[in-house]
Amino acid sequence: xxxxxxxxxxxxxxxxxxxxxxxxxxxxxxxxxxxxxxxxxxxxxxxxxxxxxxxxxxxxxxxxxxxxxxxxxxxxxxxxxxxxxxxxxxxxxxxxxxxxxxxxxxxxxxxxxxxxxxxxxxxxxxxxxxxxxxxxxxxxxxxxxxxxxxxxxxxxxxxxxx
Amino acid sequence: xxxxxxxxxxxxxxxxxxxxxxxxxxxxxxxxxxxxxxxxxxxxxxxxxxxxxxxxxxxxxxxxxxxxxxxxxxxxxxx
Numbered sequence: 001x002x003x004x005x006x007x008x009x010x011x012x013x014x015x016x017x018x019x020x021x022x023x024x025x026x027x028x029x030x031x032x033x034x035x036x037x038x039x040x041x042x043x044x045x046x047x048x049x050x051x052x053x054x055x056x057x058x059x060x061x062x063x064x065x066x067x068x069x070x071x072x073x074x075x076x077x078x079x080x081x082x083x084x085x086x087x088x089x090x091x092x093x094x095x096x097x098x099x100x101x102x103x104x105x106x107x108x109x110x111x112x113x114x115x116x117x118x119x120x121x122x123x124x125x126x127x128x129x130x131x132x133x134x135x136x137x138x139x140x141x142x143x144x145x146x147x148x149x150x151x152x153x154x155x156x157x158x159x160x161x162x
Numbered sequence: 163x164x165x166x167x168x169x170x171x172x173x174x175x176x177x178x179x180x181x182x183x184x185x186x187x188x189x190x191x192x193x194x195x196x197x198x199x200x201x202x203x204x205x206x207x208x209x210x211x212x213x214x215x216x217x218x219x220x221x222x223x224x225x226x227x228x229x230x231x232x233x234x235x236x237x238x239x240x241x
Contacts, residue, residue, distance in 0.1 A: 024173050025228070031180045032217075032224045038187040039210075039217035045194045046210035049203045141200055162201040 054160075062087060062148070062155045068095065073111035075100065078146055078157045084108060085146050087155070088129045090116060097146035097157065098132045104139040118143065169234045176227040183216045190216075 022030075057079045068074055068089040076097075078085050084100040088111050098118065100108045107122035117135060118127040125137030132143035145161040190213045197205035 024177055025231070028173070028177050028180055028224050028227065031177070031184050032220045035180070035184050035187055035217045035220040038184065038191055039213045041191050042187070042194050042210045042213035045191070045198055046206040049198050049206040053203055162203075 057157075057159050059149075059156050059158045062097075062157050064153050065095075065150060065155055066153065068155070071113045073113075076157070079160065085157075086111060086118065087146075087148065088118070090129060094130070095148055095150075095155065096130055096132070097148045098127070098143040099146065099160070101143075102139060103134070103141040103143060104137070109143070166234060169231055172230060173227055176223050180220045180223055183220050187213050187216050 060078060062076045062078070063074055068087065070089050070093050071091050072089055074087040074089075076085050076087060077083055085097055086100045086109065087095065087097040089095050091113070098109075102109050102120040102122065102125055104120065104123055104125050107120050109118040109120045109125075109127060111117075111129060112119045112126075115126075116129045118129050118132070120126065120137065120139070123138050125139040126135045127133060127139065127143050128135055132145050134140055134142060146157050147159045147161060149156045149158050190209045194206055194209040194213075197203070197209070
């Protein structure tokens with residue numbers, strides 16, 4: 001006597017009349033509930049970010065403006081002694097300062113005056129020495145900028161723009 | 163004049179629209195998390211506002227389509 005149970009029944013043992021169906025109305029409600037949940041998560045993330053906002057950093061004298069010649073750079077630490085930074089005086093005399101920590105894997109970047117870039121020797125990454133934007137290599141995020149003010153003959157670091 | 167067929171098509175369309183808004187919200191959450199870890203705090207509040215607006219939009223669409231359906235049931239089908 002032949003077995004009447006079809007072979008495919010072994011692979012798909014679900015009976016359609018015993019399956020759970022979701023109506024379009026239920027799905028729409030579920031999606032809207034998910035939408036509310038995602039909005040809540042986004043608000044939570046924003047709250048965490050606002051609550052952990054860094055306090056205003058103290059101004060600190062970095063160097064005398066006369067110490068930095070066009071095409072040269074100067075290393076300093078700001079805002080704490082554990083935060084290495086680099087101040088770059090471009091060929092046209094414009095002064096910019098950035099964190100010296102590469103945004104890829106935290107190696108120290110160095111100034112290459114010829115190309116006007118900040119280069120990371122570890123993985124051949126490079127950043128614009130004017131904007132701190134990644135130009136080549138693995139880094140995808142810009143270098144944090146250190147805001148520099150000229151107060152009389154002094155260059156003063158006043159904050160960090162991430 | 164509303165018919166059951168119109169209601170059915172409208173419900174499907176709104177369902178797809180809500181799903182699309184949820185996908186955008188998922189992207190916003192991912193972007194907000196990325197910005198939080200990168201300490202780019204200026205991005206966080208706009209993403210939260212955008213996500214809330216999308217939620218309000220989703221809820222409004224759901225309310226509209228449910229009220230449409232209720233109106234259809236109240237007056238009976240006009241196929």
